Amino acid sequence: MSQPFIEARNIGKQYGQDIILENVTTTVEEGEFITLVGASGCGKSTFLKMILGTEQPSSGELLLNGEPMPNEPGPDRGIVFQQYSVFPHMTVLENVVAAKGFQKASLTGYLFGNEKRQARQEAAEMLTQVGLSHALNRYPHELSGGMKQRLAIAQAVICKPRILLLDEPFGALDPGIRADMHRLILDLWRTHKLTIFMVTHDLKEGFYLGTRLWVFDKLRHDPHAPNAYGASITYDLPVDATQDSLYQEIDDQLRPTKSTTMTADLTERPT
Template identity: 70%
Template sequence: MSVTPQATPLITAKNLWKKYGNNTVLERINISVYAGEFITMVGTSGCGKSTFLKMLLGMEEATSGELLLDGKPIPNEPDQSRGIVFQQYSVFPHLTVLENVILAREFEHSPLIGKLFGGKKQKVIDEAKALLESVGLTPSLAKYPHELSGGMKQRLAIAQALIRQPRILLLDEPFGALDPGIRADMHQLILKLWREHNLTVFMVTHDLSEGFYLGTRLWVFDKLRRDPHSPEAYGANITYDLPVTRKKTEVPQEIKAAEIAL
């Protein structure tokens, strides 16, 4: 009799807690996430969504509990397996669009000197150009960030994250500062890149509709326990973990009521 092996989750959290001093930010987080999922994360301001992303990136360590990548403790510093895009544009202002993407790749290959030469350099240039084409920036290769719109800057930030071929893409409100029309274009782009690059995505958003539209699974962060005399005593948990199989734009009734608070 053959036994079908159970796939190891890409990310597992086991009784994960995060505290800053006496401030309990996250408590008792238990989740498993498989390769290819698109997790969207909503919750009130300050409830620890960005902190959770930073822990996935390796910028912050758990206070207790386990956070595993492929069943092993997640490396406690950022590496090539995980890329991140923030709401505020994180590109180098003194470099062109093409140079910004090349630099991200050069640091990966040659972190001490940050420079590649000859054939290797040409290969990186070709890869960067191909990626910039896939995010729609081919006409802007020689432009500097100040010459780009907000949407174009975010396209560049996404290309910078993807040039290192991460398996996991972390997005911290990447479209929060963009106009609605531009945001709709970015939604199509991120869905295309998610499929083409076989990514697992964790995305923080304040827009519940966006969360339902993009995600295959939506998490709501909230506090289950509160002490009005000691607001920092308890941390947030994932209070809803919803598979998004319904019509993508429909928000379920039970959390529609909570939308005002997000």
């Protein structure tokens, strides 16, 4: 039996007396696209940060190729946030070249000579892939929200990560632009053979983009101590084999304030 690419063994995460995650156990094969949904504060972004290396489990093990996940970020793991992580004083091209330079084991990450020319060529090619070839010399303040997010994705993918982490990357975009970004991220996933983890609050987005959907929720609740128990993965579903009734059950679970007497329009559900 082959070794999983990523494995979580009974992971727990706690901040003081507040328990965020508990008993998270799962495996992921290289090349999968996992979408994570759940209520705000249930630990989805915390799990992403553990993969990135900026947070560590309080208990249990998180393994990459059978070894402990590195406890600091590295070029093998790229991340894109909802808020655009770009440098406002640099052009679009310079932003992507800078991301490439930060891979260097130096204090500044500056590139010179042939190395810089090669990085600029790679950056221009990446920007073409994400649809920004016409904006190489623009500054971030001259870009729309969708263009800024394309730039942030180019910064992450230029470093050739094996794992791409997306923390609600499209939440601030309008529906039309989000559809374009969906096509872009699916194309990059296939082209670069990435393993992707994406946090989203949009269940339809989760089912449309991923190969597997994880629902994070608490199995135990104490109304007098709401942070006494942590969330775990309550559903782990292949997105192409989920019945409409289960889809509706998860949707109602994620949006408990919605009247359960209202029937969702499942005819719009992506297939």
